[in-house]
Amino acid sequence: MKVALIGNPNSGKSSLFNQLTGLRQKIGNFPGVTVDKKIGFCRLNNQTEIEIIDLPGTYSIYPNSLDEQVVLEILANPANKDYPDLIVVVADASNLKRNMLLFEQVNDLGIPTILALNMLDAANEVGVSVDSVKLEKLLGVSVVEINAREGIGMQGLKMVIARNLESPKVHLNPAVIDEKDKAIVSQVTEKFGIKNEYLAAQYLAQTPKLSFLSFDQQKDLQALVEKSGFDADRFQSDEVINRYADIAHNLDQVISIQKEEKIKETFSTRLDKILLHKFWGYFIFLTILFVIFQSVFTLASYPMDWIDENMGALTDWLKAILPESKLTDLLTDGLIAGIGGVVIFIPQIAFLFAFISLLEESGYMARVVVLMDKLIRKFGLSGKSVVPLISSMACAVPAIMSARTIGNWKDRLITIMVTPLMSCSARLPIYTILIALVIPQNTVFGIFGLQGLALMSLYLLGFFSALIAGWLMKRFMKSKERSYFVMELPTYKMPRWSQVGFTIFEKAKTFVFEAGKVIIAISIVLWVLSTYGPGDSLDKAEARVIAENPEAEQTDLDNKIAGARLQSSYAGMFGKVIEPVIKPLGYDWKIGIALIASFAAREVFVGTMSTIYSIGGDNADENTIKARLRNEKNPVTGEQVFSVATSYSLLIFYVFAMMCMSTIAVVYRETKSWKWPMIQLVYMSVLAYVSALVVYQLLK
């Protein structure tokens, strides 16, 4: 049995989904599109378990964005594998009139429905009370009062769902198809063998949006529309106006409003006076961003140091107790070095996602959209691009997907193209290590950590280059399409900590398993490539070093041998091949290996570096990644490899470089063409190379 949750944005649909399914959910994709499809399982009683699908929030079944289109595609197509047996319409009781529009449309499609009245407490606060018993009688379908935030009414809702699955009910609305459209609608019902007239009308009104119809069917429908003069826009606006009249008539009988004499300023309105203030608004926004970066750096450093030390200790311990062999080396230098490179960044990723989900949860993100709209419109973006841009500080993949809420294609495409310039959490590891190498741990004015400031400026660099790139693209792209900004401004809410916890858990899990798989696999491959070489070249190199340095001390000799072995391994050969290209940027062949390895996913860089540099270094105190890099010396000149110039050059390179297969794949899926991801890859690579070159040559 399939039950779908549907409702307006901000109606509390997702909270209800979490309440009903707990942690028993999985996130997939709707076929063909990358809209998140959240499915969970819920046990109603001893016998029945149902599958619950959380549909994207929408105001009506007339979509304005690709997210919303998913709802139409499922509900208008009984053959869809996600077509529900029952729909729970989640409605915000404090704004019931608008929420009922979707309810009526869903019913007219002939899908059995339950109405879940949410946020009754918020309604009471503004003096609105709803007689749900009377409403149930009036509508003829079950009406359930719930509080999704607190989890109140869940048992009742489950019971009602179980009852409705046995005896489904549909509410009947007054007809929305008027006399003059009757004839053409009945032609559609006959031709397509569908019984439902409202569905037939949707075939006519939204032909191009129903992708399950074949090309010929769409052509037939278009011909019908043209012949009969069916006006889709008029049909839609008449429908909405008629429905609202009916809804108002129904709700007048069940809603009582107790107005206080003087309308109090609500908490949200008062807060908006400050947060949307022309000076304080921006000041607070920048402060919030600043606090995020400071805490991502400072607070997360404690668990990170702890993890780093323990991974080092684990390596030492294993090396001590296990017999010296290639297998032990694979375990310590390959596998554990790789895992260490993954685990250490969990704290930072958790902090970042915690802040982003707090901004979303509290309703502040919508204010940021309002604050920024006019500012970034000049750069070919829209205020709504702010959400993808900020989310991209966590990960570009979901961020690019969230650009779907931007209705206008040009705005959306520019957003997609510039979003990967924002520094994502996969760049954090690289920034962290390199900043720690070159920026002292000082504070300025006593409170601002210099390293945190450096981190923030890297993020700002990414942000400003995204703006510039957007501005350039705006020049080159032509579009006649109108863009709408219109959006609901949700009231401020206290964030639900469980929801924040959910997000952190989910994102950290995704990072560990998805990115982790790649990182560990590459670490192991890398270990193999750097431990073996063609023929016996490694042994020859070792013999040569021993012959050349007859009087060297044992540790010095060991390091020289390890270096020589790495140099003549397969990995060393790859590194050598690209060295001429990257030398002007200040990188040696070892960094070259890491660059190649991180081409698929930039987060591999640090893991790779630690794998490469752990081969050969076996001093106990050198087993933390940072220490290893710091001690790395150029064997010829004896200079530090990670000099200030090289480190800055690498930092800048990673700010701009598009090193992420997943992003390329998601851009391809979102734009449905290879043209855009390829343009993106080229422009970002050129930008990265040139900027790193300039930085190195200036600082050298």
Added chain:
Amino acid sequence: MTVADLKLGEIGVINSFSDSKLSLKLLEMGCLPGTEVKLDFIAPLGCPFCISVGENYQLSLRKSEAATINISFPLN
């Protein structure tokens, strides 16, 4: 007179729309002819506008979009 001409805190009643495509979106969000709208905020740089729709919820829209909503003043 349109929503874009409202002063802060002023209330108007929606009459009609001058942009039919945008009106479809506004209609489904509850901006129906006859609904009262109040201008709550104007973002710091003069755009977007934030309006209350029928005292139920807040809508944010650009000034150019606000200018497509024709209004009259309520009778009281």
